[in-house]
Amino acid sequence: xxxxxxxxxxxxxxxxxxxxxHCKLTDMLLARHKDVITSEELAKALGLNGATIRRxxxxxxxxxxxxxxxxxxxxxxxxxxxxxxxxxxxxxxxVGSTTVARSIFEFFPIEKFGFTPAxxxxxxxxxxxxxxxxxxxxxxxxxxxxxxxxxxxVAMVATHPTxxxxxxxxxxQAGIKSILVLTQAEITKAPEGICIMQLGITCELKxxxxxxxxxxxxxxxxxxxxIADKPL
Amino acid sequence: xxxxxxxxxxxxxxxxxxxxxHCKLTDMLLARHKDVITSEELAKALGLNGATIRRxxxxxxxxxxxxxxxxxxxxxxxxxxxxxxxxxxxxxxxVGSTTVARSIFEFFPIEKFGFTPAxxxxxxxxxxxxxxxxxxxxxxxxxxxxxxxxxxxVAMVATHPTxxxxxxxxxxQAGIKSILVLTQAEITKAPEGICIMQLGITCELKxxxxxxxxxxxxxxxxxxxxIADKPL
DNA sequence: TAGATTGTTAATCGATTAACAATC
DNA sequence: TAGATTGTTAATCGATTAACAATC
Numbered sequence: 001x002x003x004x005x006x007x008x009x010x011x012x013x014x015x016x017x018x019x020x021x022h023c024k025l026t027d028m029l030l031a032r033h034k035d036v037i038t039s040e041e042l043a044k045a046l047g048l049n050g051a052t053i054r055r056x057x058x059x060x061x062x063x064x065x066x067x068x069x070x071x072x073x074x075x076x077x078x079x080x081x082x083x084x085x086x087x088x089x090x091x092x093x094x095v096g097s098t099t100v101a102r103s104i105f106e107f108f109p110i111e112k113f114g115f116t117p118a119x120x121x122x123x124x125x126x127x128x129x130x131x132x133x134x135x136x137x138x139x140x141x142x143x144x145x146x147x148x149x150x151x152x153x154v155a156m157v158a159t160h161p162t163x164x165x166x167x168x169x170x171x172x173q174a175g176i177k178s179i180l181v182l183t184q185a186e187i188t189k190a191p192e193g194i195c196i197m198q199l200g201i202t203c204e205l206k207x208x209x210x211x212x213x214x215x216x217x218x219x220x221x222x223x224x225x226x227i228a229d230k231p232l
Numbered sequence: 233x234x235x236x237x238x239x240x241x242x243x244x245x246x247x248x249x250x251x252x253x254h255c256k257l258t259d260m261l262l263a264r265h266k267d268v269i270t271s272e273e274l275a276k277a278l279g280l281n282g283a284t285i286r287r288x289x290x291x292x293x294x295x296x297x298x299x300x301x302x303x304x305x306x307x308x309x310x311x312x313x314x315x316x317x318x319x320x321x322x323x324x325x326x327v328g329s330t331t332v333a334r335s336i337f338e339f340f341p342i343e344k345f346g347f348t349p350a351x352x353x354x355x356x357x358x359x360x361x362x363x364x365x366x367x368x369x370x371x372x373x374x375x376x377x378x379x380x381x382x383x384x385x386v387a388m389v390a391t392h393p394t395x396x397x398x399x400x401x402x403x404x405q406a407g408i409k410s411i412l413v414l415t416q417a418e419i420t421k422a423p424e425g426i427c428i429m430q431l432g433i434t435c436e437l438k439x440x441x442x443x444x445x446x447x448x449x450x451x452x453x454x455x456x457x458x459i460a461d462k463p464l
Numbered sequence: 465t466a467g468a469t470t471g472t473t474a475a476t477c478g479a480t481t482a483a484c485a486a487t488c
Numbered sequence: 489t490a491g492a493t494t495g496t497t498a499a500t501c502g503a504t505t506a507a508c509a510a511t512c
Contacts, residue, residue, distance in 0.1 A: 068494075069488065084442045107416065184345070201412065205324070212385040270470090299510070
């Protein structure tokens with residue numbers, strides 16, 4: 001939606017869908033209903049077009065589908081995971097108070113989705129000395145290159161707006177490469193060489209008022225089910 | 233990203249941008265730097281193209297720009313707000329425990345953005361009798377048409393995954409027209425005549441691992457600042 | 465009037481999808 | 489082999505942007 005320069009030639013739409021396939025294939029692998037899936041079956045499960053999926057898969061390079069058969073679910077998931085550089089237990093740093101962090105885990109069972117919260121940094125002085133998930137909570141000021149030494153390259157930020165820019169600055173300095181921002185405040189100056197994705201709530205809520213009004217005045221109630229989540 | 237049928241002819245991209253303009257114009261109105269803005273100025277402030285903005289504004293019908301001058305900020309904001317059916321203090325219902333609700337308010341200063349949490353429904357028995365924001369917290373089971381009688385048409389859901397579908401069902405029955413879902417779980421069956429928008433975190437985080445890896449291996453560190461927020 | 469900016473149409477661009485040869 | 493599905497190219501579709509006449 002904003003700047004985006006880099007070497008990656010994959011369209012952001014395709015990248016995001018690959019992440020989506022990875023999620024769905026993980027579910028299917030756990031369900032253990034079958035070993036093989038065709039692009040059309042996966043497409044149907046996700047409300048997409050089979051051609052879109054096959055085209056997206058071309059981006060991950062050497063592909064492992066069998067003509068006439070389909071894709072091995074475990075194999076395809078593995079291939080996509082590799083392409084995304086996604087480890088089995090993907091470690092992430094969480095920045096925000098422990099109350100907020102615990103709340104997020106309430107509506108986002110982060111570990112069920114394959115992520116491991118592996119470092120905590122809080123703006124709340126009361127969080128000093130607290131342990132969560134086997135980690136001692138550190139103050140935001142303590143964000144340092146020591147985190148990346150542990151293999152963490154991705155962070156999630158859900159601080160109060162007043163701490164947003166400071167947190168982003170420290171994370172960038174520490175060598176964190178990607179940040180998912182939940183805090184609803186303007187990112188005034190993004191550091192170079194880092195990828196920041198901010199999940200919007202404000203514009204989404206405003207759009208929903210439009211749809212609510214449309215649905216109220218429509219005698220023909222329309223199903224407008226939408227999954228909003230956009231990639232880069 | 234999924235189904236989307238309805239009478240609205242406006243592209244979801246444009247609708248979302250209109251909400252974005254509304255946010256930016258609100259900021260500008262509060263800043264009080266000036267009264268008038270051109271499409272090019274607004275475009276620059278948002279990293280967009282002026283033509284895109286002017287084209288989007290055609291959707292709100294009779295437009296109020298002055299050729300040679302630009303748009304009156306307050307007037308344009310008002311027009312967009314009307315188009316979105318967005319009241320000055322837009323009331324929303326919050327579904328989730330009070331701890332989670334308070335945490336969300338921590339990283340999303342909801343009232344600063346023009347919304348008013350006007351009803352609370354919690355899955356946590358300990359929340360019975362609690363008051364928050366001048367509202368007595370109700371159990372989720374208490375979700376009933378009484379909410380819509382108060383003028384609430386939009387809800388935000390951030391329950392534990394186990395409560396998601398039940399909450400959506402009750403909200404739909406109660407006459408709520410739009411729901412913003414923060415809970416990271418599959419929406420298995422969306423009721424008819426309702427608009428559900430789910431903010432994704434999982435696919436976003438997975439994409440971020442890809443970008444992190446790209447940035448690590450790129451000697452030419454690329455700025456990949458992105459604001460991810462997608463409309464219907 | 466001259467300069468500037470809107471409102472709107474036409475051109476461009478890119479993403480999605482249809483089609484099909486390759487092949488399991 | 490016959491049937492099915494992939495990998496890939498070409499066609500379609502829609503959104504963004506350029507261009508410009510209208511007009512403040």
